Amino acid sequence: MYKYLFGPVPSRRLGISLGVDLVPKKVCSLDCVYCEVGNTTKLTTDRKEYIPLSKIEAELEHFFGNNQDPDYITFSGSGEPTLNSQIGKVLQFIKKEKPNIPVAVLTNGTLLYNQDVTKEILDADLILPSLDAASQSVFQKINRPHPLLSATKCIEGLVSFRNIYKGKIWLEVFILPGYNNTPHELDALKEAILKINPDRVQLNTLDRPGTVTDIRSATHQELQYVMDRWGLPNVEIIASSIYRKQLLSYQGNIESAILETIARRPSTLEDLCAMLGLHTNEINKYLDVLEAE
The missing domain is CATH 1.10.10 (Arc Repressor Mutant, subunit A)
Incomplete structure (x- = not known):
């Protein structure tokens, strides 16, 4: 039984993915109302070695020696992975041991203004950041960020990262009816997306309850409205179906x-x-x- 690895599990976007959890549960820079993992218990932007590098490497080494290769190895889990100051060393360890397996970083994107973070994840094959709001008021309402963060700061970080990163960026936008699907907010999000220039924009919504009671999933029609309003060629709705035969574990x-x-x-x-x-x-x-x- 692994403590810091989970899966492999079928991922909506990455096929069969081995997850690597780099921070303890709910150590995050945001406290999103839709988070399925629960409320953030440590709201922070402080980076440190939350989990010893040696322990993560030991579990990865054991997994590599006893299992077939997954489609992806993904830094994700129950908190914000870029808060771990050793994320770059974990990435380099994987690239050394299993150079054929692509590595993805599933991140809320809030720390991409930090040059140390961006340097450490440049060798990842795929970055999957999120952006749910372009205005500060909606950012506060949905993401409930650490006081040092702002919507503008997050967007500027994403734009700066895009300018230096050579891999793929798939930007997730989590649509919550009544929160961020107003014409004004959608237009502001489109403007931000055009600046960020991701390879894909992926619309997502609730699978199961979040941390507050007044939110609901967007219907397919509501997601389609977002696509139509934006009129961008690289926007897609993420399919949610999961099949038993896909789940290796x-x-x-x-x-x-x-x-x-x-x-x-x-x-x-x-x-x-x-x-x-x-x-x-x-x-x-x-x-x-x-x-x-």
Whole structure:
């Protein structure tokens, strides 16, 4: 059982992906209302070695020696991975041990103004940042950022990073009806997207409840409206279907344990993680499979 690796799990965007968790749960620079992992418990922009580099490398080395290669290795997990000051060394370790496996960084993008961060992740094959708001008021409402952050600062960081990064950037925009789908905010987001110039813009919305009660998923029609209003050729709606056959690490006994547990009593995501000893993201993938059936 790994502590800092999870999966491989089927990813909407990356096929079969091995996740690498570089920070403890909910250490993040944002406290997004839609976060499926839960409320941020340590809101920070301070970078440090939250998890010892040696422990992450040891788990990766064991995985490489005992498993088939995934489609991607992804820095993601239950917090903001760029907060780990050793992210560059983890990336270089993977590139040395498994140069054939592409590495993706799933990030909220808030630290890309920091030149140390950008230098450390330049060798990643794919960066997947998020941008949910272009105005400060909507940024505060959706993302509830650390006080040192602003929407303008985040957008400027993304633009600067695009200018030096040679890999692919897939920008995720999380649409929340009533929050960021007004004509004014959508037009401001389009203006920011044109400056950032990502290879893809991917529209996402809720799969399951976030951290506040007054949010809901955008319908396909609402997402299509965003696409039509922007009129950009590189915008796509992310498909949410997950199939059992895609999940290399899928185990029937885990499915049974989940079903038996929730049949006996209502359980939170944290309850299931504690009982089954699995990472939050991995439990979510099992839930996706069960929901699809």
